[in-house]
Amino acid sequence: MEGGNTIQPFMPVGYSGNVASSSRTHTPADAHGAFHELLKGAIENVNDQQIESRQMTEKLVSGEVDNLHDVIIASEKAGIAMQTTIEVRNKAIEAYETIMRMQV
Template structure:
């Protein structure tokens, strides 16, 4: 059994575009983080709305699979718990930075 060589390995540090990607201004970083946060909250809201719609449809007696309703509910619950924990960690990091002595 022959072992093939992996080939030429190049570091991502050698890529000139990599350095430019790391050199962002605080305004760009803030804008990027804000966009990511808005997308995450929007996704959370969509998950919650889908779960609510499925639960309402089941309560009305529509033909909805109970398993799918439960899965949607758990997805919404896990998404909310994750969002709360990320918020808690962000607040904790902020408080830690504020306690630093300059």
């Protein structure tokens, strides 16, 4: 080629390796660990929101906080997070039951 112009492969942001050297195989244990950490983090986040909501409600009752709007917003965030978690759990159970009904 003239001028030394070559086409460079597109790489995701933050990728610093060589295309040929990225042949690392992923094992089921890797996926299990990643899913475990993702699930653990999500549950901890919901728990933190529930705790924050309860603390803000207690502060409102005791008179330490006078902004009702912030308390209601925290309570609604915690409620929505809990509802979402329950729905994800229900979908996971439904998927598991569907898989168990499959004939192999």
